[in-house]
Amino acid sequence: MTSQDVHFYQVGSFAVGNRLLEQEERTVQAQVDRTNSIDSGHRACQGCGEALGARYALDAAMRATNGQIVAVNATGCLEVFSTPYPETSWRIPWLHSLFGNAPAVATGVAAALRAKGIEDVRVVAQAGDGGTVDIGFGCLSGMFERNDDVLFICYDNEGYMNTGVQRSAATPPAARTATTKAVGAEPGNTFGQGKDLPRIAMAHNIPYVATATVADLHDLERKVERAMEFHGARYLHVLVPCPLGWGSASNETIHIARLAKESGLFPVFEAEDGVVRSVSPIRRRVPVEEYLKLQRRFAHLFGPHPRLDVIARIQSMADANIERYGLVSPESLEESS
Amino acid sequence: MLRQIEGSRAIAETVALCRPEVVCAYPISPQTHIIEAVGELVKAGTLTPCEFINVESEFAAMSVAIGASATGARAYTATSSQGLLFMMEAVYNAAGLGLPIVMTLANRAIGAPINIWNDHSDAMAVRDSGWIQLFAESNQEAADLHVQAFRLAEELSIPVMVCVDGFILTHAVEGVDLLEQSFVDAFLPPYEPRQVLDTNAPVSIGAMVGPEAFEEVRYLAHLRQLDALERIPEIAQEFFEASGRDSGGLVRPYRTDDAEVIVVAMGSVLGTLKDAVDLRRDLGERVGVLGVTSFRPFPSEAIRDALKHARQVVVIEKAFSIGAGGVLSSDIAIAMHREETLLRTVVAGLGGRAITRRSLEKVLDDASDNELAPLTFLDLDHDAVDRERARMQATRRSGPSAENLLRDRGTVSQKADA
Numbered sequence: 001m002t003s004q005d006v007h008f009y010q011v012g013s014f015a016v017g018n019r020l021l022e023q024e025e026r027t028v029q030a031q032v033d034r035t036n037s038i039d040s041g042h043r044a045c046q047g048c049g050e051a052l053g054a055r056y057a058l059d060a061a062m063r064a065t066n067g068q069i070v071a072v073n074a075t076g077c078l079e080v081f082s083t084p085y086p087e088t089s090w091r092i093p094w095l096h097s098l099f100g101n102a103p104a105v106a107t108g109v110a111a112a113l114r115a116k117g118i119e120d121v122r123v124v125a126q127a128g129d130g131g132t133v134d135i136g137f138g139c140l141s142g143m144f145e146r147n148d149d150v151l152f153i154c155y156d157n158e159g160y161m162n163t164g165v166q167r168s169a170a171t172p173p174a175a176r177t178a179t180t181k182a183v184g185a186e187p188g189n190t191f192g193q194g195k196d197l198p199r200i201a202m203a204h205n206i207p208y209v210a211t212a213t214v215a216d217l218h219d220l221e222r223k224v225e226r227a228m229e230f231h232g233a234r235y236l237h238v239l240v241p242c243p244l245g246w247g248s249a250s251n252e253t254i255h256i257a258r259l260a261k262e263s264g265l266f267p268v269f270e271a272e273d274g275v276v277r278s279v280s281p282i283r284r285r286v287p288v289e290e291y292l293k294l295q296r297r298f299a300h301l302f303g304p305h306p307r308l309d310v311i312a313r314i315q316s317m318a319d320a321n322i323e324r325y326g327l328v329s330p331e332s333l334e335e336s337s
Numbered sequence: 338m339l340r341q342i343e344g345s346r347a348i349a350e351t352v353a354l355c356r357p358e359v360v361c362a363y364p365i366s367p368q369t370h371i372i373e374a375v376g377e378l379v380k381a382g383t384l385t386p387c388e389f390i391n392v393e394s395e396f397a398a399m400s401v402a403i404g405a406s407a408t409g410a411r412a413y414t415a416t417s418s419q420g421l422l423f424m425m426e427a428v429y430n431a432a433g434l435g436l437p438i439v440m441t442l443a444n445r446a447i448g449a450p451i452n453i454w455n456d457h458s459d460a461m462a463v464r465d466s467g468w469i470q471l472f473a474e475s476n477q478e479a480a481d482l483h484v485q486a487f488r489l490a491e492e493l494s495i496p497v498m499v500c501v502d503g504f505i506l507t508h509a510v511e512g513v514d515l516l517e518q519s520f521v522d523a524f525l526p527p528y529e530p531r532q533v534l535d536t537n538a539p540v541s542i543g544a545m546v547g548p549e550a551f552e553e554v555r556y557l558a559h560l561r562q563l564d565a566l567e568r569i570p571e572i573a574q575e576f577f578e579a580s581g582r583d584s585g586g587l588v589r590p591y592r593t594d595d596a597e598v599i600v601v602a603m604g605s606v607l608g609t610l611k612d613a614v615d616l617r618r619d620l621g622e623r624v625g626v627l628g629v630t631s632f633r634p635f636p637s638e639a640i641r642d643a644l645k646h647a648r649q650v651v652v653i654e655k656a657f658s659i660g661a662g663g664v665l666s667s668d669i670a671i672a673m674h675r676e677e678t679l680l681r682t683v684v685a686g687l688g689g690r691a692i693t694r695r696s697l698e699k700v701l702d703d704a705s706d707n708e709l710a711p712l713t714f715l716d717l718d719h720d721a722v723d724r725e726r727a728r729m730q731a732t733r734r735s736g737p738s739a740e741n742l743l744r745d746r747g748t749v750s751q752k753a754d755a
Contacts, residue, residue, distance in 0.1 A: 067536065068536050069536070070408070070534045070536065072404065079544075079545075080545060083541050083544035083545065084544060084545045084546075084547065085541075085544045085545060085546050085550075088541035088544060090539065090541045091539060092536070092539050093534035093535055093536055093539045093540060093542075094534075094539070094540075094541045094542065095404070095407050095534055095541075095542045095543055096541075096542070096543035096544060097400060097403050097404070097427070097430050097434070097543055098400070098426055098427060098430055100396070100426075101396060101397065101400035101403075101426075101427060104392065104396070104397035104398075104400035104401050104404070105400045105401070105403050105404035105407075106404060107361075107390065107392075107397075107400075107401050107404060108359060108361070108400065108401035108402060108403060108404020108405035108406070108407075108408070108410075108412070109404040109405065109407070109408045109534060110404075111359045111361075111388035111390055111401065111404075111405050111410070112358060112359055112388075112404065112405040112406075112408035112409065112410035112412075113408060114388055115358035115359055115386045115387060115388045115405075115410055116358065116386075116408075116409070116410065117386070121536055138393060138394060138396070138397070139393070139394075139396070139397050139400065141393065142392055142393030142394070142397055145393070146390070146391075146392075
């Protein structure tokens with residue numbers, strides 16, 4: 001019988017695999033009695049970060065509420081790939097109304113439950129970044145401001161992927177999309193634009209705001225469970241790489257999400273009552289090139305005439321995040337190690 | 338009990354008697370007094386259990402109502418004009434989802450130029466949305482229609498819009514006999530949804546439907562509206578038998594039996610029209626009025642029947658399709674399909690211009706003399722229009738027409754300039 005040493009840091013993330021954990025510490029997904037909020041057979045692309053994120057988030061919410069979840073969904077990839085009638089992947093009560101109104105519809109669901117004296121059923125609203133930071137923003141800010149009892153989850157794949165990869169206010173600078181083509185003197189999306197929605201959410205002083213990525217699903221589940229401990233408006237912003245829109249290999253989704261966090265481009269933290277309470281420190285800091293070069297949407301920055309100036313600007317964004325959130329701790333490993 | 342009460346207050350108190358569980362609203366004139374009063378009743382604990390939600394836009398108001406209704410709650414909101422247009426996407430969505438939301442529409446013109454006064458442009462803009470649209474003639478009918486609206490909406494799973502002339506009715510104080518709670522409780526059974534978000538029986542609501550079934554889905558919505566054509570008069574009759582009040586129904590003929598000229602209209606102008614017709618009847622002229630209470634579903638048969646002996650039909654409309662003509666008139670023409678009847682459209686009361694009895698009598702005179710043009714704009718200042726047309730021809734940068742027209746008219750600001 002051959003034996004093999006377990007590489008504790010084999011994925012380069014300090015993440016501990018389920019098999020090394022005690023049963024009760026394992027992920028919700030690893031439990032045999034978990035729910036299937038989104039069942040198999042849906043039409044998401046191979047390697048879809050959103051399908052993965054939604055599955056983990058909703059099953060965690062189901063566990064936290066003993067199966068008492070109603071979901072409201074904005075128009076978008078998640079809605080389209082999960083439910084062309086008469087088929088549906090949803091094993092929970094699920095309502096799709098429009099692109100821009102999911103937060104308000106969720107407010108209505110929560111209000112109806114309250115009026116009917118139903119206290120155990122909780123409401124989760126979900127949307128992509130377009131339905132959150134752009135077209136749904138007015139309704140979302142209203143829902144936050146009223147502190148309605150809704151957990152809103154944004155699955156951020158940084159663009160309008162369902163309609164064919166157009167730019168949203170969550171698209172990063174320099175990224176090529178169908179409406180910010182990689183042409184001209186400054187190819188890709190413009191610098192100095194976009195919304196930082198987790199910080200905007202915090203400015204509403206709602207009880208709980210957190211970010212997560214699909215690279216650390218244990219962390220995502222924990223944050224959903226934490227969110228369900230609060231009443232009032234809660235916001236969870238999950239980075240979900242999109243192989244189609246980002247031009248990345250479908251088996252690189254987790255890796256790319258991890259690099260977004262490890263480069264500092266996507267800070268992972270949680271905040272309560274408008275104050276950051278904890279951050280996920282960068283374990284093995286990487287330069288932004290490591291993240292960018294795996295995605296064809298940034299291909300115009302590399303090649304025979306690399307745009308080192310543009311890459312430097314993106315690096316400075318990552319550096320600013322690292323400073324703002326204190327993402328590099330003494331425990332962080334150097335890039336070379 | 339008969340009370341001297343503002344129309345908005347009468348509507349609000351009647352809505353409260355219907356025990357809505359979720360009320361969501363965004364203020365817009367002239368709807369404001371309605372939602373203020375409902376909010377007060379909720380805050381005071383008179384209407385309970387009820388969640389009153391101050392939302393950030395009309396789009397959110399209808400969206401909250403959608404979420405509440407899909408969760409099995411009786412949901413109500415109110416709006417006007419720009420607000421209706423801002424929520425239009427959700428208005429269509431509520432009908433498509435078959436959610437029996439009741440909404441008061443305090444009818445108001447649509448800008449630009451911005452104008453807060455009454456006409457029917459807002460209601461006409463959503464006539465194809467799948468909502469039932471009922472027009473109130475008086476504040477008594479406006480109040481009563483809301484009880485019937487909830488009953489109708491929930492029976493048929495169709496949202497209902499009660500259209501009430503902004504300011505003319507909403508802000509008018511007159512005697513209204515408000516219903517008793519026991520009456521409304523007996524008339525309006527608890528809401529039993531056809532589809533509901535229930536963790537014990539999960540369903541997916543609002544998913545995509547392709548070409549293979551979309552037409553059938555739409556046709557079913559049409560059939561449900563045709564069902565409403567049956568139920569609207571039945572519910573009105575039941576209401577009449579229980580309350581003794583003749584409110585609602587499809588159409589309201591007035592002295593039409595032997596009428597050669599019949600004037601058709603919707604809403605509060607019917608009162609003035611009836612006065613004008615009474616005067617003409619005293620002079621021996623055979624004129625009558627047909628009020629259309631149900632605009633959607635459109636009661637083609639009832640209208641055809643009421644107009645079948647008329648030599649001339651004059652439709653007075655507080656809205657029109659720019660570049661085409663009358664909206665109600667088009668529906669009436671299709672309903673009548675009679676070549677031998679002269680059909681005339683009079684656009685009147687746009688942006689709150691008063692429709693006086695004197696002007697209506699002129700319309701009746703012209704109709705009797707066969708001098709009414711196919712499309713007439715009541716009390717239109719043709720000289721003012723001609724002057725502005727000339728200005729536009731003479732100067733490229735002629736400026737905003739609305740401002741020019743008011744300057745010509747001699748407004749205070751112009752006098753200050755001079």
